Amino acid sequence: xxxxxxxxxxxxxxxxxxxxxxxxxxxxxxxxxxxxxxxxxxxxxxxxxxxxxxxxxxxxxxxxxxxxxxxxxxxxxxxxxxxxxxxxxxxxxxxxxxxxxxxxxxxx
Numbered sequence: 576x577x578x579x580x581x582x583x584x585x586x587x588x589x590x591x592x593x594x595x596x597x598x599x600x601x602x603x604x605x606x607x608x609x610x611x612x613x614x615x616x617x618x619x620x621x622x623x624x625x626x627x628x629x630x631x632x633x634x635x636x637x638x639x640x641x642x643x644x645x646x647x648x649x650x651x652x653x654x655x656x657x658x659x660x661x662x663x664x665x666x667x668x669x670x671x672x673x674x675x676x677x678x679x680x681x682x683x
Contacts, residue, residue: 611652635679
């Protein structure tokens, strides 16, 4: 049994790349989560600005906020592989937006 433990320890020491790959995967997930949060902040701020300019009500859809967002790419979370990222405002549709307006048209 001791020989087996020694062999396992030796094998682990020769495979440092496995740990590095796991660490890189965790870092990628964390970076994607942070990007999603940044996207949500930008969407929220664009919605607030839109509401201030339109009778204190949130927009009905994401297209209404296009003036307040730098790019439609913001509407897709990088970890959302089920949706195609829109690169133009013409490509924005319910099927390729990662986020949802919970109460469109309501007051902030």
